[in-house]
Amino acid sequence: MKPDLEKSLGRRLERELPPPLARAIPALGRAGEKLGLRVFLVGGFVRDLLLRRKNLDIDIAVEGREGAVRLAREFSRREKILVQGYPRFGTATLHLPGNHRIDLATTRKETYPAPAALPRVRPGNIHEDLYRRDFTVNSLALCLHLSEFGKMLDPYGGFPDLERRRLRVLHPRSFSDDPTRIFRALRFEQRLGFRLTPDNLLLIRKTLAENTIARLSGTRLLAEIRFSLSLPGTALTALLTRMDKLGVLAGIDPALKFDPETARVTRHLQKSLHWFMETGGIGNFPGFEPWMANLIALTANLPDKKLEHFALRLAPSAKLRKKIIWDRARGKMVRERLEIDARIEKSLIFSLLHQFPPEAILFLEAQTGKETARQALRLFLGGGTFAKPETGGHDLKQLGITPGPVYQEILARLRDLKMNGETRTKKQELEWVRNHYGPHLRNRH
Ligand code: CTP
Secondary structure: OOHHHHHHHHHHHHHHHHHHHHHHHHHHHHHHHHHHEEEEEEEHHHHHHHOOOOOOOOEEEEOOOOOOHHHHHHHHHHHHEEEEEEEOOEEHHHEEEEEEEEEEEEEEEEEEOOOOOOOOOEEOOOHHHHOOEEEEHHHEEEOOOOOOOOOOEEOOOOOHHHOOOOEEOOOOOOOHHOOOOHHHHHHHHHHHOOOOOOHHHHHHHHHHHHHHHHHHHHHHHHHHHHHHHOOHHHHHHHHHHHHHHHHHHHOOOOOOOOOOHHHHHHHHHHHHHHHHOOHHHHOOOOOOHHHHHHHHHHHHOOOHHHHHHHHHHHHOHHHHHHHHOOOOOHHHHHHHHHHHHHOOHHHHHHHOOOOOOOHHHHHHHHHOOOOOHEEEEEEEOOOOOOOOOOHHHHHHHHOOOOOHHHHHHHHHHHHHHHHHHOOOHHHHHHHHHHEEEEOHHHOOO
């Protein structure tokens, strides 16, 4: 049975949203009414409101010519808040106090010129706007008109699906029109605890058999991989198991497999990631991306040539590409070395590891079965092998050493000494420099 939101929407918004958002939503309905525009809450926010899940990503659809931009202007005039309009796209964003935002879009219909291509967009009514969406549970709308405030529009059976926790597309071409929906569906299964219907699973298999993922642009595919590999803990391993069974991994690259060894390392890696974040080790590595550690684990068994091909296909930035194609052969050697050597100096751990992406080091930590190696890798990841000498370039200059590449060499040696506890004070460091770099000192005089 449909919930009676016509009575309770206002109260629920006030109870569940920060005040600037709770106030803006009915105010947008009123402003729309004045302009003769129909205004609706749509998308994931409506789904999550009905599921009683917290969601502050508010999407509003506005029916009427240039509806979103006109409504945003009117709202800005009334409420004296900042708006950004994008007339070319028929969208606008409201920037509310407290760093909150609301996205507005003029209702539209979409057609796909070819599978996996970007859609052609034309103005359309609210029913057409809901029909272009991915799943029935995302095709619900709530009216914001004063006379119908909270009334639910459910032309495609989203609410019964929501109650049965069922995921279903709106028409049979949906997955081939937009194969990113395959990834979205599998993520929703894990995140919401929903299940794809058997006939939708069949549709996915059919779409995959037509090799539709291959048609997705590298950028879009990368975005889906990034979102998918950002799922936490057991949800990630369940997702990857399902992606493997359904043939989604093979659709990305035929060599990609979630075999038992990859699954074992991925499970370990989730614990390592948890440890890394909980202990604050992640703070030592600005730019660390958990999903990248998962990607490194997933691609660990791809032959080098295939990995390069895969990285080029995703066409990421040079920085990301370097992380995907990291020096795996050296990584393996270092791991094996750490597995054999029980007592190893901190400075050596640092010099063995610092050239690898931190995501790869966490992967090595998850991969190793040896406690000694695990300890060394965790020491590095926890920042226990980092040290900054007390001495700087300025001090070396004062000692009379001619500036040049030798500075870097000296400072690295001083860092190692400090790391290993052989020096503690600046005096000791300077003395060490005098003793070991005498010839350089003399050069100057
Ligand atoms: N949408 C779609 N097809 C896509 C992406 C999005 O139809 N490939 C629609 C869905 O109706 C979705 C809405 O656009 O509800 C907003 O997209 P997004 O914010 O990405 O998803 P949400 O459903 O809000 O889910 P999330 O909880 O992940 O934010």
